[in-house]
Every structure is written in C-alpha cells, then in structure tokens.
Amino acid sequence: MASYQAPLQFMRFLLHDVFKTEDALKSMDVMEDFNVELMDAILDEAANFSQQVLFPINQSGDAQGCTFKDGVVTTPDGFKEAYQQFINGGWSALGCSEEFGGQPVPKSLHLMVEEIFYACNTSFGLYPNLTNTAILLIDKHATTELKNSYLEKMVQGVWSGTMCLTESHAGSDLGLIKTKAIVKEEGKYSITGTKIFISAGEHDLTENIVHLVLAKLPDSPAGSRGISLFLVPKFFPETDGSIGERNNVQCGSIEHKMGINAQATCVLNFDGAEGYLIGEVNQGLKCMFTMMNCERLSVGIQGLGLADVSIQTATEYALDRKQGRVQGSTQESDAIINHSDVRRMLLSMMSSNGGCRALIAYAGNLYDVSEHHADENKRRSASQILAILTPICKAFISDNASINCNLGMQILGGHGYVKEWGMEQLVRDVRITQIYEGTNGIQSMDLLARKILSDEGTGWNHIKQDLCDMIKEAEAVNNLGKDCTRVKQAMTNLSSVTDSLLQDAKRNSNLIGAVATEYLHLFGTVTVGCLWLKMAATAINSGEDGVFQQQIKSLCSFYNRYHLATIATSVERIMVGDKVITKMDLSEFELTTMVN
C-alpha cells in the first residue's frame, strides 16, 4: 500500500523561513491573529485528520467508485462519515469570510492544507474544495440576499457547491454553450440545458447542492461575451435555513473514468430550473474566473499531493527492495535506491515536486498581497504576477506531477503496475489534472497570449524583477555560485525568448499556439530554478546545517543541473537564431489524411 506523511517540515520551511508569512501578514491588516504557532497547529491537525481519516478510504474508494441509480449518487463506503468529521473539524470554513462563520487564513497555508487533503484522497478533496471556491465567488459577486441565504450553510459544509460550465459541444470554448436562461420575474430566471463533466454535481454528502451555472439570455451577444452566471440550488432554502422544495435539476448519469473514481462526475439536466443572477448580465465568465483561478491553483496542488505520495512510496520501496549489486558491494544484492538510475528518478521527482511546492507557496503569498496589502501598487503588481503564475501552477505542476507519478510507478516495476501498491491509482488520478479546469494547452495559450503578450509585457516585467531578485539574493550567499550561474543563464534565455515573442508573435495566433506549450514549460522551469535558489539561500542563511538544510541544497543543485537542462530543447523549439519563431509555424503541415 502507498505511504504518506504530510511534508510538514518542508511546508513550515516555506511558510516561515522562505516566505516569512507571519511578517508579510503585518503589512496587511488582516489575519492579525496569525503567528507561526497557529499555522503549525493547523498544518498538524490537517495532517492528522487526513492521514487517519481520508487516506484509509482512498484505495477502497477507487475500487468501489460512486454509484448512480434513479438520479441518486452514492459515494463509496466511509465517505459520508469522513465528510461529517471534515465539517465537524471546521475544515469547510477555512479561507471563508468571518461574516458567514468562516476562518480567514493565509492563502499559502490554505493551499498547503489542500495539498495534504488531496495527497490523502483527491476524489474526496474535490467535494469540499468546490464548495470553498464557490463560496469565494458568491461572496465576491452575488447580492446580499443570495449571500445571506446560502453562505452560512455552505461555510458549515452542510450545503456544497459546483461549477457548471461544460456542455457536450462546449468545453475549451465556452462561447458555444447552449444552456438558456429566461427571465421569470425580477431576479428570477428559468434555466434549461444540459451540463456535463460536473464534479460533485450530485452526491450524498450534503443536504443541498448549490450549482453555479453559465447560461445565455435571449439576444445576448454571440460567444463568450454573452454568458451570464446563475446560482441554481438543488433544493430551495426555507427562510429558517432548512431545505424546501426541490428545484428542476436532475443528475442524468455519472461518468466512468480512468481515475478519481470516488468523485462523482455528473451529467446535470436543468429543465426550467429556477436560478438567480450573479453579477451583471453577460459578465458571467468574468465572475466565474474568481472561482476558476482558485480551482486552477487547486488542480496544480492535486498534482503536487499525488506526486508526493508517489515519491514517498517509491522511496520507501527503493530503500527496501534489493536487486542487483552496486560497484564494490559485498552483499548478495543491494537496495535499489543505491542504483544510479533509480537515484536519478528519485532526485528528479523530489527536486521537481519540492520546487513546485515552492511555486504554490509563492503564488499563495502573492494572492494575499494582491487581496490585502495596504499599498495599492503592491496589490496590483502582485495580482499581475499571480495572473502569470496561475496557468503555470495549473499546467506546469500537473504535467510534472504526471511525470512524477509515472516515475514512482516505474521504480516499483511490475509491483507498480498491479493495483495492490496504489501506485497505478496515483497515475490514473493525477492524469485528470492535465485536462480539467482548462486543458494544459489552454493554460499555455492563456499564459502567452493573455498574460504576457496582451498587456505588452507589464506583468512580465514585474515577475522578471521578482525572479532576478531571487537570483541576486542567492548570489550574496556562499557556495551557490555554480547554481546561480546556471539559473542566471536560464533567466537570460527566458528573457530573450519572451522579448522575441513580444516582438514577433503578438497578433499571430498560429505562432502563439505552436510555441505556447513549450513556452509555459520554459517559464515554469526557470521560475522553479529561481525558487530553488531562494530556498537554498534561505537554508544556508539559517546558519543551521542539518540533514534538512543539506537536502535543500542537494535538490537545488540537482534541479539546476538536471531539470534546467530541458530548457535547451525548449529554446531550440521556439527560436531560430535570436529572433524569429517561424520554424514552429505548423500550418504548412497537412494532417487530414495522415493516417494510413
């Protein structure tokens, strides 16, 4: 069976030492109560709860899956009980406004707690996570009346939330949705249409489900500018907060999937269901992004957590499993962790995943600054950097997580391919993170076209400054010279590629599409390289030189030798010489009859 202990030491190091969260909160005038002890206590509790309650029902949940009968979805054995413990522990309130009973927490802490939940049970973690981000959306965009009717119950976790975007013919392109909204009376709409792939769309964990639904009003503009957002409850709430009549929304079926089998992925039929407008008419997609941006970070974190389980299990296996002899050994056989190829795989996974965890902490930090910093300029620049980091966190981390879960499985060989050890479940569960909440191809286009090119490089200049500062700080520290040189060179590459793209690609969507995936990979790799420098510098500056600090330096060094080497390929794929990128213009290739 898979092994997992929440990486608490690493998390504390990121929170307290690398990003100095307690200090950062002081310039924010919110969450004054937060100190190191409180953050540690929350992390400890999250680890205890997840390891004891969520992890034991992960493999059984996969085997059993959700079942669907006559419109009713039943989650696997133990999920209802675990969910009760989850809300009794107050976990559903994390990150929500105090006004509705929530407990605001630093975002980076919140994201670490999420990582622990997802590592132990991604299928489970998705149910409360969707509620949590739905709360954020409603809190930010809905009327006071709606907030008062729904938020308290949702914060308590007795009602849950969903996001209803995709339709069978409209996924990446939401402008094509056909779900209709017609005004019934002031503030009330009748919603009709079918949504697919709706996570937590129907289940037995909560007494009510609050759907956030994208739909089109009659005569609304074509495409994504004509989409409005509606709150559609499964049951109408009574004024006393109890459950009233049922609304006209029904689950038609659930999907049979590769993984996250304990998560109910539903077809939802809205048949003149009553809904309430959130935000302005035709501004639905903009409101939805409040939820979607959090979900995108969350998807990256799912990958992070699952990959960590793979790393820990593979490490344990590699320490135990004896095959073959290493040079000079006098044993009949040595633990495979001593074989270089296995060591390479483990180091690759550890340095990749540890770096991605720092990336999430960096993003969480920026989130708090962008929301709460006293200085408006700081808020703005933080939000621009976060806008760039969001698709990177989603796509770069999920791509790497998939690679890492596969490497972990590879280390176990045939034992990784059989179900017993749980390694193949990790590969199946993590695979969705590259797809949902916008495929990684869509994330790449978002990064390059929208976040880099559209604003003429303003956001890019902010993050570049940040990353260069990390390098500069590391240069002031002893013993990081070689690493600094490597990362600096990589940063120069990223800069010149970005400058070329700003110059040559701006209005050529064919070119943008052709290089976007490679560009996101390049950007993510360099950013993580800078973050490893920051971590190594922090470890050295701590004055301590224990096992943990040595490991941080080792992984920094490995990352910047091994993973940074991949940017040579990225640069070669994007650039010809120092300027043009025409070599990736793919329109010349005729594909329609390519098959036989």
Add this chain to the structure above:
Amino acid sequence: MASYQAPLQFMRFLLHDVFKTEDALKSMDVMEDFNVELMDAILDEAANFSQQVLFPINQSGDAQGCTFKDGVVTTPDGFKEAYQQFINGGWSALGCSEEFGGQPVPKSLHLMVEEIFYACNTSFGLYPNLTNTAILLIDKHATTELKNSYLEKMVQGVWSGTMCLTESHAGSDLGLIKTKAIVKEEGKYSITGTKIFISAGEHDLTENIVHLVLAKLPDSPAGSRGISLFLVPKFFPETDGSIGERNNVQCGSIEHKMGINAQATCVLNFDGAEGYLIGEVNQGLKCMFTMMNCERLSVGIQGLGLADVSIQTATEYALDRKQGRVQGSTQESDAIINHSDVRRMLLSMMSSNGGCRALIAYAGNLYDVSEHHADENKRRSASQILAILTPICKAFISDNASINCNLGMQILGGHGYVKEWGMEQLVRDVRITQIYEGTNGIQSMDLLARKILSDEGTGWNHIKQDLCDMIKEAEAVNNLGKDCTRVKQAMTNLSSVTDSLLQDAKRNSNLIGAVATEYLHLFGTVTVGCLWLKMAATAINSGEDGVFQQQIKSLCSFYNRYHLATIATSVERIMVGDKVITKMDLSEFELTTMVN
C-alpha cells in the same frame, strides 16, 4: 469508441520501398517464395482479421477482465472464439519452422503483423505471441525429443507457451531466483518454486500450456551463472499427441492491474512439477535470451500499435470536434485540428510513431540478415547492430508510445479521460510496455554497459556506419539539405558522447547508471532521425509526389526540427564540456531521509 485501420500503405512502403525486402531475401536462400504480392496478402489478411475479430472485443475485454476461481482462469467473453479463428487462420504458424508445420516469413513482415494484432487487442495478442517466441526457443535449444513432443501442437496453436522468470523477490535481478530443480532421473527434473507476473500463465484458450521455467540446480554457482532452463508442461503429452496426466503446476491467483486486463497475469506454483532441461545446465539465461530478445522487440511493437490507435482516434476527433476559432476564420468555431497546439501534438505523435515503425522494420531486416545471410561477416555485423537496437526498440518505442497515448488522450480532453472513447484504456494498456521484459532502466543499462561499452565499440562502429550511410544517401537527394544538416549534427553529438563514454565510463557502473537512460533516448532519437531521412529520400526517389510522399517529407521535416531538439537536453545532461560526465555522478546525493 477508438478507431483503427491498419497502416498498410506505410507498412508496404517500409517493406518494399525503404528496405526492399524481396531483394534482400534473394541473398538469403530462404523464403524464396516471398514476393511483394504474398507479403501484401498477408498484411491485408492480418488487418481484416484483427479489425473484424480482435478489435471489437478489446474494450469489452478490458471492462470484463479475466476471472480466477479454484485455479481456473477464464478469459473475457469472445476470447475463446477469437482464438479459434486465430489458429484456424494459421496465424500461430507464422515465423515457425516448416519442419513442425510453420510458415517462415520475413521478420519485418512478421513484426508488422504483430503490430496490427497488438493495436487491435494487446491483451489478446500476448497469448499467441508468447507461444510463438517459446517455439523459437525450443526449436533452437531443446532436444529433438522435446521438439517432437511439443512443437507441432504449439505451432498449431492448440498448446500455448509461457516464460517463467520473475519471482516475488527477483525481477530485474534473476540471479536471486529460488525456484529449485532436482534431478529425478535421466533428463527429468523436479521443479519447485513460485513464479509471479507470468503472462498467459493459465487460461482457457488452449488445451495445454508449456511453461519455460528458470530454476537452480543444487550446488549451482550463485547469481545468474547458476540458472538452468526447463520445459514444464501443464499436462503431460501422450505419445499420440493427446493430453495425459496433469503436472504439479497450479495457478495461485491472477493480478489486478492497471491495464491489459484481458491478459491473465498469473502466480504459478510449481510443486515438484516434472520438467525437462533445455540447453546446458547453468546456461538457462543464455537460452532464455532467444525468447527474451524477440519479446523485447515485441514489447516495442505493442507500444507502436497502441500509439497508432491513439493517433488515429485523436486525428478523427480533431477533424470532427469544433472549438474556438483560428485566425481569420469566419466560422462560429473551427475543427480543433486547425489549432496549432493540437496540430503540434498530432505531428509529434505521428512523426514519433512513424519513425518507430521504421526502427522496427530496420530491426526486422537485420534479424533476417543475422539469421540467414549467406555471408558470415554480414550475419555477424547484423547481429551486433540488432543487439544494440533491441533495447532501443523496447525502451525508446515504449517510452514514446506512452507519451503518444497520453497526447492522444489529451487531444480529446475530458472525453479522453472517460472510458467511453477508449483513449484511457490505451494509456493504461501501453504503460506496462515500459516495465515488463526488463524495465526501461534495465534496457538502458543493457544498451550502454553491455552493447556499447563491453565490446569496445565494435557494434557501435557497425551501426554508426549504417546510420552515416543513410545520411549520405539522403544528401544525394534534392530538397533534404536542411534535414540532412540537422541529422548530421545530431549524429556528431551521438558520436562524441559515445566516444566519451567509451573513454570515461567503462568500469564505472555508477556513471553508467546515471547517464544510461539519457543515452538510450539520445541514441533512439538520432537513429530515428536517420531513418526519417532514409524514408524521405525513398519517397523523393520514387518519382511520385502524391499525398503519401508529401506526408513522409513533412513528418521527416517535423521530426528533425521537433524531436531532434530533445537531444540538446540529453547531451547537456551527459556531458560537461567535451569529455567528462562526472556531473551525473549521483552518489553524492543522500536520499534515505529525503521525505519530510
């Protein structure tokens, strides 16, 4: 549902135009009957049979899986009937000696037929494939008596074969096996031990199963030099060829796996089972390699076939699915095949898989030369090149196939993650190819340590000559200049890395292990680059310029711009400057307590 049409045009192109198989056979004095028409007829028939009989039971076979009860394994619905049709069609005789009723065929043709079977149903294809390679082993190494008792029935397909190597504590390191063989009487041995992960170890397709079992005689040398090989039948044959008494071998259970669920992966308990020595005492592993080398090619081909299904299905989906608009479009939305990022993924898959198919054809060609060429020197050099290509075919193709099946799934987005379309089954089924018959890490070590370094570069010089000839031939053709320059540069990189390794790594297994995987990737990529040049040159020299020829040129060009770019990373990971490789010495990294 997944789509598949056997790539007959591409296969004929490789057989007849690129490798000129008919001519090649003329210098061999075997298979005189073979001509273009006969080869095409066999390919056509294989395609018809597989598409009509094997493909329709692939998805249902996955869903149902094999079942185990009281030592009996039942294959999914339709498998028995399909297997009857398979042997009635004479497919089990392909590649076997005429002496026992077989039909010798050119190896490259045989491998293409295998590709079609695997594409349609890998779980099914494994049953007869293991019989086929077991026949080769018995034919080459067993006594006349054993051959006479077993081969005819196996060639007819009414008896099947297995390879029993792995034990729970001995997979990559077979020197650790504990299964014992004790002499009972002249030529008869009593075999006791438990083997795991035995494909087709027990099933209901054939009336008898012939196990080829590695075991140790008392007082045999430690490690892999003390292993002997035994033939252990499930039922003892009567002299008239009917089935007699049952031997003491029982299936203890079957594995529950990530994929190839219709293939029975068995635990086999040998409890004093009667077995017969094959080959010399303690030379078992050497004999086993006759089977294993064929299996390693076969595993690569599994990947090839599965990836082709993924490519074809993704292409069809991309032609049909409309999302988003391309630049300048006047449609509401365009087929996603027109979006650059999707086009990039398809071109990446097609150029990778097409190149890998050429790699298999190249290996098949060398196999025939190594076995049947009149000139002994040609036989020897072909066998040295083939020895190098075998681990590359296994690991490079399976690694790429896994990437390609994942890309195909990615193109379908959420529709790829649900079971309906069959894309996720391809990802699950293909994943085992990176693991069994020696993990890809083991293949890399085999390539670098045994095939390149141990013979002081003799084999390397032969293949280098072959690859340089391909480049030279392409240089004589118009319009391939840029491609030739790229491949030539890549070949120079491979040469200088290989020379450095020959100089610096020979007796340092830590270094070999640290760079082996990267070296195999580099070698495979450059080899396929050369093969694309050979294909493009053939297409141009044909004088035709139809759609097919244009596609070959396009894919050659894409491969050599896109995939060859990955060697920049490989070279950087292996080399520091122009000589040493110490930067990949991983022994400095302490891993034991890396987790939290």
